[in-house]
Amino acid sequence: MHRFVDTNNVSASVEFHIPHGEMIRLLRRSGFEIENLVEIGAPSTALDTPFRMATVGWAQRWPNEQAWVARKR
DSSP: OEEEEEOSSSSOEEEEEOOHHHHHHHHHHTTEEEEEEEEEOOOTTOOOOOOSSOOHHHHHHSOOEEEEEEEEO
16 A cells, blocks of 8 residues: 655645555455446536645546445455
8 A cells, every 4th residue: 555644734644545456456366346436526516615635626627536346256
């Protein structure tokens, strides 16, 4: 896992992420079949207020959240 520290806020937060390719390999090695990857971005009705992760415009072009759907074989 790759460790990301956000020091831009009052209480520094830490997140852990792996690239999609590594996630696919990890799920397959663990006996899962990937059924879907749902990318979640800001809806067209989102207000342009500041968010910690991304601006609304950015999140409408490049989804900044995802949901992996996998089933154990």
